[in-house]
Amino acid sequence: MNAARARTSHRVAVIGGDGIGPEVTAEALKVVRASGVELDTTFFDLGGARYLRDGEVLSDDTLEVLRGFDAILLGAVGTPGVPPGVIERGLLLKLRFSLDLYINQRPFVGTGPGHTRSHDFVVIRENTEGPYVGEGGVLRKGTQHEVATQGSVNTRFGVERCIRYAFELASSRERKHVTLVHKTNVLTFAGDLWQRTFDAVAAQFPGVGTAYNHVDAACIYFVQDPHRYDVIVTDNRFGDILTDLGGAVSGGIGLASSANLNPARTGPSLFEPVHGSAPDIAGKGVANPVAAILSAALMLDHLGESRAAQAIREACSQPTNGSTVAVGDEICRRLHG
Numbered sequence: 001m002n003a004a005r006a007r008t009s010h011r012v013a014v015i016g017g018d019g020i021g022p023e024v025t026a027e028a029l030k031v032v033r034a035s036g037v038e039l040d041t042t043f044f045d046l047g048g049a050r051y052l053r054d055g056e057v058l059s060d061d062t063l064e065v066l067r068g069f070d071a072i073l074l075g076a077v078g079t080p081g082v083p084p085g086v087i088e089r090g091l092l093l094k095l096r097f098s099l100d101l102y103i104n105q106r107p108f109v110g111t112g113p114g115h116t117r118s119h120d121f122v123v124i125r126e127n128t129e130g131p132y133v134g135e136g137g138v139l140r141k142g143t144q145h146e147v148a149t150q151g152s153v154n155t156r157f158g159v160e161r162c163i164r165y166a167f168e169l170a171s172s173r174e175r176k177h178v179t180l181v182h183k184t185n186v187l188t189f190a191g192d193l194w195q196r197t198f199d200a201v202a203a204q205f206p207g208v209g210t211a212y213n214h215v216d217a218a219c220i221y222f223v224q225d226p227h228r229y230d231v232i233v234t235d236n237r238f239g240d241i242l243t244d245l246g247g248a249v250s251g252g253i254g255l256a257s258s259a260n261l262n263p264a265r266t267g268p269s270l271f272e273p274v275h276g277s278a279p280d281i282a283g284k285g286v287a288n289p290v291a292a293i294l295s296a297a298l299m300l301d302h303l304g305e306s307r308a309a310q311a312i313r314e315a316c317s318q319p320t321n322g323s324t325v326a327v328g329d330e331i332c333r334r335l336h337g
C-alpha cells in the first residue's frame, strides 16, 4: 500500500425501513459520501412492510449477518396494520438487546435569536433495561378480572455502566456536568439503586459537577430553562419520553438524532433518527432528512471519522428549506463550499 493515509471503506448495514425511513436514509448516505467518507453499504429489507409481505421481522440468521458490520444505519420502522409491539420488540428492541447497545445517546442543540445557542445538552438513556425488558404478563385476559403487570428491570451492572458512560462523556465536554433524572420519590426501589450508583460513580469523577431532577420537574426545565443541562443520564422509559420533548424544544423532532451504542465495541452500533416512520407524509418528499443526516454524523464519530462528522454538523447548523432531496442537496453543497 503506498498511500500514507489509506482510506478504509466502512461496512455499513442500511435498514431504510418504512414510511419516510428510506427517503431520509438516502439523503443521509448522500451527505456522508459528499463528506468524503467511503461507505460499503448493504441494504436490508426489514420493517413493517416486509413483515406484512412474508412474516419476517428479524430472524436470528439475519441478526448474525448484521453482527458482522461496522455499523448499522436505520431510517424508521412501523407501518399501519401491524399490531403494536411486533416491529418495536421484534426488530428495534431485538437489535438493541442482542447487540448490547446499552447507551442511547441523543444530543440536543437549541438556537435562539440570530442563531445563538440557547442550549447544548446530551441525554444518555439506558437502552437495555427498565420496562423495555418486557417483564410481566397478563392473567384472565378480556375478563372483568384481567390483571396486567409490567415490571422494570434495573441491575447494578446495567445502571453503573450507563452512568459511567455519562460521566466519561461529561469529562470530555466543556461544562463537565451530569444530571440524574429519575423519580426517586415514588419509584423508591429503582430510584434508590440509580441514586446510590450515581453517587458512587460521581465520587470517581471529582472534576464533574452533578445535579438531580425528578422527571416531571425536568419536563418544565426542558421547556423553560434547558440551558442548565450538559449531560443528562436517565433510565430507558424516562429517556424515551424526555428525548421526544428534547426534540420538540430543539427545532423539532425532524432534527433529533440518536446513537444506539455498544461502547465495548463487541459488535456494531446502530444509528437512527429519534422520529418514527410518519406514514402520513411518506412518499411525498417533504420529510426533513436532517435527523437522519445528523444520526449518520454520530455514526461517523463512532467510526473514527470525527472531522467529517463535525463538518456535517456544521453544514446542518443553518436552517434549510425545501423537499427532502433539496435539503440533502443543500447540505452537500455546504460541505463542498
Ligand code: IPM
Pocket: 088, 089, 092, 093, 240, 274
Ligand atoms: C425511540 C422509539 C422506540 C423506543 C420505540 C419505537 C420502540 O420511540 O427510539 O425513542 O421507545 O425506544
Ligand code: MN
Pocket: 240, 241, 244, 274
Ligand atoms: Mn421514542
